[in-house]
Amino acid sequence: MARRLLLGCALACGATLIATPAYACGGLIGPNGAVNLARTTTLAAYHNGIEHYVTAFTFTGATKGTFGSIVPLPGIPTKVERGGDWTLQRLEREVAPPVPKGLFLDHTGVAFAAAPEIILQTKIDALDITVLKGGAFAVGTWAEQHGFNLPPDAPSVLDFYARRSQIFMAARFDAAAAAKRGQRAGDGTPIHLTIPTNNPWVPLRILALGKQGSEVIDADVFLLTDNVPAMLPQPVGGRNLASAPLATGMQLVRSERASASLMQDLKIDKGMGWMPKSMWLTFIRLAAPANTLGYDLAIDATGQNQPSLQAAGFPTGIAAAAKHIRDSLPLWLAWTAAGALTGGLLTTMLRRRLRTA
């Protein structure tokens, strides 16, 4: 208990010292379409056939209008509850330790179906949460009828997900209710979904919902798994699965056995008691232009190195996946790579000359 109190306080107080990201997990939709977010953070933890998906919705400070978010899910959640108070912050802290005061940390870093089936409805703080089962048309129409102003790319994005899994979570954020509750701008409401599935994946494409072509989508994705996960597409710096295409917008920052202190701190947070003694921590930083983010992150944590093509959003095969990612590589990335190569060559030549001079 003492550690709980101490940790909650330390993270709350430390929030001013570390760069605080804006949390949310789906395509965020405001009164006039999607809302810009600085960065999103999610944890997808997988153990004993259960995916624990933790994310948070941040109160933007707006006092008018209803904001909402649509999150595609790999299966029907058995539980949707308020997440723990520090899980996401603790994970961020694990990979970005606090900096001394005074320093600024730059953190850039159709089928016309009937109405969808309502699987469950709950209210968590100022969020009205509905889990829906239905096709893209049914879910999209429901969202429009319930105050979500879908951006123009919503039909194709919903279709992309509905072909794989027809389960969606719609979260309506009532700004007026949040203000009435005394929530201040930047206050987040963590949500924890417990989803039995044998096929975990993290929705990434939804993050680009309503975003323009070259706008960069930033996200921090944490995975906690029993084994080292194989991922599709592969992040830069990841293990080389011979056949898996590489997504240059994803960078593998950490891949290590989770520290004992992290495991202990997470396990005592609300709803995290399911955690085993030891897990593998993977931290991926996503920084991809919206028009290149046509994929999700499929995970195989069984040790068999066979992440699902379908779960990554490529049902037509590995060649198509590779081609899609190759074709969507932005020109600036190619130029940056070419520039780095040229710079490297010039430096080497210069060093040799200096040595021989």
Next chain:
Amino acid sequence: MTLARAVAALLLGAALLPACSSSPRTITVDMRFSHYLPTAMDVRAGETVRFKLVNEDPMTHEFIIGTAAQQEAHEVGGEIDHNGLPGQASLAPGETRTLSFTFGRAGSLIFACHRPGHYAYGMRGTITIA
């Protein structure tokens, strides 16, 4: 006139009948994933076309015919329901609706949707009037 020629003349007459009658040509325009299909059409000056508009998306779309300047005006306008206005239609999710329009002199026009963000997203097409 032989019997064969008479039959041929009758068949030819029957084939030409729809073109000579006053019923307008129908062009089906699908709206899917916030894009039109087709995106380009050819019509004749003075021709009346019956557009069959099919909205397959779970969101409202518009079909508004006009010049580039008129489209720019619609882009900043606040009209919600365009039904009943000449060359304009608003379609609810999944709705199918018809719209008849008579084209004037030769030139080109644009058809577009002006729901927030749709025009910039590429929900537009061209009509060439010859």
